[in-house]
Amino acid sequence: MKLLYSSTSPYARKVRITAFETGLHDRIELVPIDTTNPASGLSAHNPLSKIPVLETEFGPLYDSPVICEYLDSLHDGPKLFPAAGSARWNALRWQALADGLLDAALLIRHESIRPVEYQFEPYIEKQKGKILGALDAMEKGAADLEGRLTIGTITAACALGYLDLRFTDLAWRESYPNLAKWHKAFAARSSYVDTLAKA
Template sequence: MKLRYSTTSPYARKCWVVAAETGLESRLDFVVTNAWSPETDLPNDNPLGKVPCLITEGGEALFDSPVICEYLDSLHDGQKLFPPVGGARWEQLRLAALADGILDAAVGKRIELTMRPEDKRWSDWTDRQTRAIVRALDVMEEECAGWGRDFLIGQIGAAVALGYLDLRFKAEDWRAAHPNLAKWYAEAAKRPSMVKSEPRE
């Protein structure tokens, strides 16, 4: 299988962590892809022109990260990162969606602040993204004590989202108002899957 990814994409990192946690990492060929390059051939695999994109052993292209992660989880016989049925499944999918929402807001905010000309930036937009991030972190702060030792798709998403905030918005200290979440993340960040997938500029 081939995973087209960027070394700083949090969505791609989530797929990498899932592959490592499920013992599938050795079956992946990691192909660094610059989705922003006008010369990229990425749209040949993903018409949306985004990473991550997984090319399966059968040659099928899968996107985006939620689909890739669940596909990878279907390929192993160990504990499933996506609970198959019942309340546990919906709890994990809800947390995964919350984490993806943090990423969507943070990536949108970064694009606005770094790629748009300064005189055309919309502060109301970036403020809205910041508020969404903080509200999501507040929910995680309240709930993380109940996560226990689980590191399923929801917790993976949360860890990747927090790592992305550290990468792109280090000056905006999310830990101060979220001490329980900070304590949880300090341990999650030590997992081998998180260490080896740490973003590189």
């Protein structure tokens, strides 16, 4: 399998952590892609020209929730996607919440690299509100992150890691101590350490 990715993409990081945690990382070839380069050929693998993309024997898979669930189907260990019941819906809810935080963060990131005269501050503030709303919910539910490793906990860790990478001025740990405590423990996992990116 080949993973088309960028080292700074939090969605690709989610896939890479999943690969480590399921013992599949040695079966995946990492292929760096420059998403800003139209000549990269990314659109031939994903018509949306987005990463990550996992090339499989039956064709490309995208995006990160689909890729992660596919990888989770390939191993015999504890599943990151619980099969049924409240555990499943809790994991999927956390994944959706953390992915939503990342969606808002990436929209700010894309807006902020435009020339200043074209940036729309009310739009940026709206996305910041979504990030803070997600962090509020994550702080209140931080106890849910303890215990079993799931796609929800992985995605939450990647979301917080992206804030550390691109939004250092947010200083989220000061306002969200329960979340900070949980993240500190998760960040010691080798899968997290091995997928760290530099700004």
